[in-house]
Amino acid sequence: MKECIKVGLLGAGTVGSGVLTVLEENTAEIEKKVGVPIHVSKILVRDMKKAKELSEKYQLTDKIEDIVEDPEIDIVVELIGREHPAKEYIAAALEHKKNVVTANKDVLAKYGKELFPLAEENKVDFMFEASVGGGIPIIRPLKSCLAANKVTSVMGIVNGTTNYMLTKMSQENMDYADVLREAQEKGYAESDPTADVGGLDAARKLVILASIAFNTRIDLSDVLVEGIDGLDLCDIEHGKELGYAIKLLAIAKNNAEHGISVCVRPTMLPVSHPLAGVNDVFNAIFVTGDAIGDAMFMGRGAGKMPTASAVCGDIIDVARNIIHKSNGRINCTCFDEKHLCSLENMMSPCYIRLHVQDKPGVLAAIAAAFGAQNVSLKNVVQKSKVKGVAELVVITYDVSELNLQMAVQTLKALPIVEKVCSVIRVEDHDLE
Amino acid sequence: MKECIKVGLLGAGTVGSGVLTVLEENTAEIEKKVGVPIHVSKILVRDMKKAKELSEKYQLTDKIEDIVEDPEIDIVVELIGREHPAKEYIAAALEHKKNVVTANKDVLAKYGKELFPLAEENKVDFMFEASVGGGIPIIRPLKSCLAANKVTSVMGIVNGTTNYMLTKMSQENMDYADVLREAQEKGYAESDPTADVGGLDAARKLVILASIAFNTRIDLSDVLVEGIDGLDLCDIEHGKELGYAIKLLAIAKNNAEHGISVCVRPTMLPVSHPLAGVNDVFNAIFVTGDAIGDAMFMGRGAGKMPTASAVCGDIIDVARNIIHKSNGRINCTCFDEKHLCSLENMMSPCYIRLHVQDKPGVLAAIAAAFGAQNVSLKNVVQKSKVKGVAELVVITYDVSELNLQMAVQTLKALPIVEKVCSVIRVEDHDLE
Ligand SMILES: NC(=O)c1ccc[n+]([C@@H]2O[C@H](COP(=O)([O-])OP(=O)(O)OC[C@H]3O[C@@H](n4cnc5c(N)ncnc54)[C@H](OP(=O)(O)O)[C@@H]3O)[C@@H](O)[C@H]2O)c1
Ligand SMILES: NC(=O)c1ccc[n+]([C@@H]2O[C@H](COP(=O)([O-])OP(=O)(O)OC[C@H]3O[C@@H](n4cnc5c(N)ncnc54)[C@H](OP(=O)(O)O)[C@@H]3O)[C@@H](O)[C@H]2O)c1
Numbered sequence: 017m018k019e020c021i022k023v024g025l026l027g028a029g030t031v032g033s034g035v036l037t038v039l040e041e042n043t044a045e046i047e048k049k050v051g052v053p054i055h056v057s058k059i060l061v062r063d064m065k066k067a068k069e070l071s072e073k074y075q076l077t078d079k080i081e082d083i084v085e086d087p088e089i090d091i092v093v094e095l096i097g098r099e100h101p102a103k104e105y106i107a108a109a110l111e112h113k114k115n116v117v118t119a120n121k122d123v124l125a126k127y128g129k130e131l132f133p134l135a136e137e138n139k140v141d142f143m144f145e146a147s148v149g150g151g152i153p154i155i156r157p158l159k160s161c162l163a164a165n166k167v168t169s170v171m172g173i174v175n176g177t178t179n180y181m182l183t184k185m186s187q188e189n190m191d192y193a194d195v196l197r198e199a200q201e202k203g204y205a206e207s208d209p210t211a212d213v214g215g216l217d218a219a220r221k222l223v224i225l226a227s228i229a230f231n232t233r234i235d236l237s238d239v240l241v242e243g244i245d246g247l248d249l250c251d252i253e254h255g256k257e258l259g260y261a262i263k264l265l266a267i268a269k270n271n272a273e274h275g276i277s278v279c280v281r282p283t284m285l286p287v288s289h290p291l292a293g294v295n296d297v298f299n300a301i302f303v304t305g306d307a308i309g310d311a312m313f314m315g316r317g318a319g320k321m322p323t324a325s326a327v328c329g330d331i332i333d334v335a336r337n338i339i340h341k342s343n344g345r346i347n348c349t350c351f352d353e354k355h356l357c358s359l360e361n362m363m364s365p366c367y368i369r370l371h372v373q374d375k376p377g378v379l380a381a382i383a384a385a386f387g388a389q390n391v392s393l394k395n396v397v398q399k400s401k402v403k404g405v406a407e408l409v410v411i412t413y414d415v416s417e418l419n420l421q422m423a424v425q426t427l428k429a430l431p432i433v434e435k436v437c438s439v440i441r442v443e444d445h446d447l448e
Numbered sequence: 449m450k451e452c453i454k455v456g457l458l459g460a461g462t463v464g465s466g467v468l469t470v471l472e473e474n475t476a477e478i479e480k481k482v483g484v485p486i487h488v489s490k491i492l493v494r495d496m497k498k499a500k501e502l503s504e505k506y507q508l509t510d511k512i513e514d515i516v517e518d519p520e521i522d523i524v525v526e527l528i529g530r531e532h533p534a535k536e537y538i539a540a541a542l543e544h545k546k547n548v549v550t551a552n553k554d555v556l557a558k559y560g561k562e563l564f565p566l567a568e569e570n571k572v573d574f575m576f577e578a579s580v581g582g583g584i585p586i587i588r589p590l591k592s593c594l595a596a597n598k599v600t601s602v603m604g605i606v607n608g609t610t611n612y613m614l615t616k617m618s619q620e621n622m623d624y625a626d627v628l629r630e631a632q633e634k635g636y637a638e639s640d641p642t643a644d645v646g647g648l649d650a651a652r653k654l655v656i657l658a659s660i661a662f663n664t665r666i667d668l669s670d671v672l673v674e675g676i677d678g679l680d681l682c683d684i685e686h687g688k689e690l691g692y693a694i695k696l697l698a699i700a701k702n703n704a705e706h707g708i709s710v711c712v713r714p715t716m717l718p719v720s721h722p723l724a725g726v727n728d729v730f731n732a733i734f735v736t737g738d739a740i741g742d743a744m745f746m747g748r749g750a751g752k753m754p755t756a757s758a759v760c761g762d763i764i765d766v767a768r769n770i771i772h773k774s775n776g777r778i779n780c781t782c783f784d785e786k787h788l789c790s791l792e793n794m795m796s797p798c799y800i801r802l803h804v805q806d807k808p809g810v811l812a813a814i815a816a817a818f819g820a821q822n823v824s825l826k827n828v829v830q831k832s833k834v835k836g837v838a839e840l841v842v843i844t845y846d847v848s849e850l851n852l853q854m855a856v857q858t859l860k861a862l863p864i865v866e867k868v869c870s871v872i873r874v875e876d877h878d879l880e
Contacts, residue, residue, distance in 0.1 A: 034739075038596050038597075038739050039596075041598075041738070042596055042597070042598055042738075042739075045598065045663065046595070046596060048663070048781070048783045049595050049663075049781055145593060151739070151740040151741065151743065152743055153585070153589040153592075153593030153594065153743070153745075156588065156589070156592055156593050157585040157588070157589060157593075160585075160588055160761055160764070160765050161577060161585030161588050161589075161757075161758065161761040162585065162757065162761060163478070163481050163760075163761050163764045163765075164470050164471075164474055164478060164756075164757055164760030164761055164763070164764055165470075165474070165757055166473075166474060166477065231477065231480070231481075290725065290726075290746060293722065293725050294722075296879075298879070305757065306473070306474075306753075307466070307470050307474075307583070307753045307754065307756055307757035307760070308583040308747060308748065308753070308754050308757040308758075309583065309747070309748050309751075309753070309754055310747060310748070311583065311584055311585070311745070311746060311747030311748070312744075312745075312746040312747065313585075313743070313744075313745055313746075314722060314743060314744040314745075314746070315740060315741070315742060315743030315744065316740065316741050316742070316743075319741075321738075321739045321740070321741070322739065322740050322741055324596075324739055325593075325594065325596055325597055325737065325739035325740040326593065326740075328595075328596030328739070329592055329593040329594060329595050329596055331596070332592070332595045332596060333592050333595075336777050336778060337774070337777070339777075340772070340773075340774035340776075340777040341772075341773075341774070342769070342772035342773070342774035342777060344772075345768050345769070345771070345772040345774060346768060349480070349481055351480045447728075447730070
């Protein structure tokens with residue numbers, strides 16, 4: 017039996033330093049759980065001079081070869097982030113038969129299809145629990161605990177920044193620009209918030225979740241992405257009155273007949289839905305499977321220590337595999353062909369807010385325009401009337417994405433319609 | 449490599465038949481995930497004649513030896529329930545070097561300390577994801593994903609029957625007796641509901657959870673147990689007015705200084721707490737760790753298919769270990785000595801409802817009685833006054849279990865106190 021498991025850490029930033037803290041503070045328990053101690057034997061930093069303090073305790077290097085070519089190192093933990101050179105470093109580590117643990121959703125979403133086969137060829141583990149939902153256990157539960165299920169849907173609040181912003185907008189009636197400024201001041205949003213508010217960060221995580229849930233390789237280009245940057249406070253308010261909360265949801269569905277749909281978008285959820293109560297920077301992933309029914313996993317989706325919790329959980333799991341010589345025991349499970357659902361078959365109810373001229377016959381014309389695209393209306397509410405313009409809120413029954421888009425085009429072309437202000441899908445789901 | 453993994457199933461009742469359904473319906477996916485097919489090669493039934501239909505598809509037996517002594521069988525899945533002979537059958541299987549999967553909390557809570565070492569000696573897996581929270585992944589997340597954490601607390605709604613009853617009481621103002629009758633009619637409560645409403649079922653699950661979370665062997669006798677059988681509807685109503693929901697919580701805390709406390713009892717939770725929104729037969733487990741902070745796992749805590757989901761997840765995990773010759777890779781982790789917290793150091797706020805004589809000086813006398821036991825009061829509300837008797841509701845600040853019990857004794861002895869009607873602990877916990 018090995019005397020100790022050796023880790024090479026790439027990057028000692030927010031999460032990397034959290035990993036060092038967890039491994040230090042819980043050394044004794046971790047050793048008992050694994051059977052042997054886990055040592056961080058080398059750390060890759062960008063600038064050796066800047067990392068003076070770290071060098072008192074750890075051996076540092078600024079050359080990736082020092083780690084991937086070190087025959088003593090068992091596990092390479094990649095926490096430098098972004099696509100490059102992270103992807104190349106991970107590939108090099110796998111090629112040198114190192115087990116790899118990462119939190120890097122950017123690399124996984126884009127290069128997963130190259131890296132997983134590489135891990136398999138080299139019979140090593142490639143783990144990434146922290147890449148989705150930060151500290152929340154979700155990758156391993158999907159791969160193990162729920163492995164006997166046909167998963168039919170995964171819906172997640174997987175971006176803390178936007179959930180914080182939506183919570184503030186909803187609870188404090190702050191508008192989008194103000195709340196973004198506050199989030200940036202508090203450090204919850206980056207100075208360039210595009211990836212968060214535009215939905216790209218959530219889309220990357222959805223690619224990872226959906227690929228595992230549906231046993232096929234989903235690509236970033238498969239995801240329909242809409243962010244919260246266009247969201248108007250008044251839609252949150254109207255939603256509330258109708259019993260809905262608006263969340264930025266990453267939604268993956270697998271319809272046995274029509275195939276897989278993946279999208280990220282602001283979504284209205286009945287307030288009774290468990291995801292509707294997930295507020296602030298908390299994340300949650302709501303999974304539905306044929307055997308388990310509905311289940312939800314909630315927790316901190318980011319932050320130094322929660323993310324380090326997940327990374328260290330992976331390190332422990334890899335270490336157990338090393339001890340039992342069972343690395344590669346859970347392979348990539350993307351064995352199914354990908355069948356994407358067409359826009360005709362992506363169904364959901366929808367909320368539409370529009371400004372129309374306030375004159376007789378308008379409602380009938382609107383209803384006719386919807387009707388022509390086979391869209392049935394569940395609810396039409398006139399919200400206000402200002403200077404001859406009425407604000408209408410329409411809730412539809414299930415409508416296909418295609419019909420919805422065509423109905424919106426038709427509405428926009430009607431002379432009596434001044435503006436189609438917002439189109440927000442609704443997820444109505446009774447707990448299973 | 450083995451050509452197929454062979455399962456011997458003990459008991460084809462509710463969960464057992466669910467397991468057969470899941471393994472049949474999802475055969476193809478499961479085979480791809482494991483690498484080889486999983487076959488149920490024998491089923492133990494009590495009465496061969498009653499099991500005619502089953503015998504068309506499966507080989508049946510009414511002798512346990514036919515299964516535990518069959519050299520072809522890799523995994524024994526125990527789903528006969530109750531303590532005996534389930535415990536003896538599990539022990540026999542382990543002794544014959546069979547991996548064991550079970551959903552049997554009764555056996556685990558009482559005989560875990562005998563069975564885990566047996567599994568270890570024989571280098572086989574002993575898995576029990578379904579024993580707590582039905583389909584909800586919680587055992588494996590605690591043992592793997594959160595393994596790097598010092599877990600400080602686990603609070604769970606782990607009994608669906610009582611959660612259904614409390615939800616009905618709260619939402620429909622039904623009183624205890626009516627709601628119990630309805631739950632029995634719907635099949636949510638058994639004809640003898642004692643184990644559920646009295647808290648024993650939750651206590652057994654807590655023993656399992658706390659043992660894993662705190663790396664030590666908790667016994668059923670360590671758990672302070674109080675059921676919902678004494679619960680009065682008016683306490684639910686008063687709680688609501690004060691912003692609390694009442695849930696039957698299984699609570700395990702590990703205080704670095706004072707040790708471990710484990711209890712099952714009706715508890716007031718702020719309505720904003722994620723557990724407060726878990727309704728009907730849903731279960732949820734709320735875990736706090738030093739690295740992850742707060743996380744919650746929610747889903748169906750019982751039922752044929754959800755429970756089968758967890759059992760089959762275990763079967764797949766064992767099968768992967770068999771393929772990789774790594775059975776026993778996650779050992780029992782009860783390596784720490786047990787330090788139980790004394791009643792003096794178990795602290796929480798408390799709600800107390802009492803009937804007192806309606807005369808001057810009463811409030812002062814009550815406050816003095818609390819004060820004498822070092823109990824500070826946060827809130828005193830007079831709820832009603834009938835025929836010279838006033839109903840008071842008192843919310844205390846943090847009070848130790850010991851002081852609380854003494855204060856209640858003192859109150860009961862006061863001539864002005866007609867009755868101490870209810871004493872319900874409060875969990876005030878800001879999300880971490
Ligand atoms: N932070 C979170 O809450 C969180 C949550 C989930 C997942 N993640 C993921 O975790 C990963 C790390 O995130 P983080 O927040 O820890 O980022 P971070 O604070 O920016 O840390 C990255 C560290 O890596 C170093 N680094 C970057 N490029 C390097 C290179 N080529 N060679 C050597 N060192 C290099 C950086 O050094 P310099 O400072 O010198 O550039 C920095 O110390 C990312 O993939 C992120 O998406 C983070
Ligand atoms: N049901 C749930 O939702 C749920 C949820 C979580 C955990 N569990 C646990 O899962 C286990 C099974 O529960 P269940 O609901 O499936 O119980 P069940 O419906 O009563 O099924 C038990 C089956 O085992 C058979 N059996 C009992 N003793 C036997 C013996 N000595 N030899 C052969 N067969 C025997 C019974 O046959 P007879 O009918 O002939 O007696 C019956 O078919 C229990 O440990 C339970 O605590 C259940």
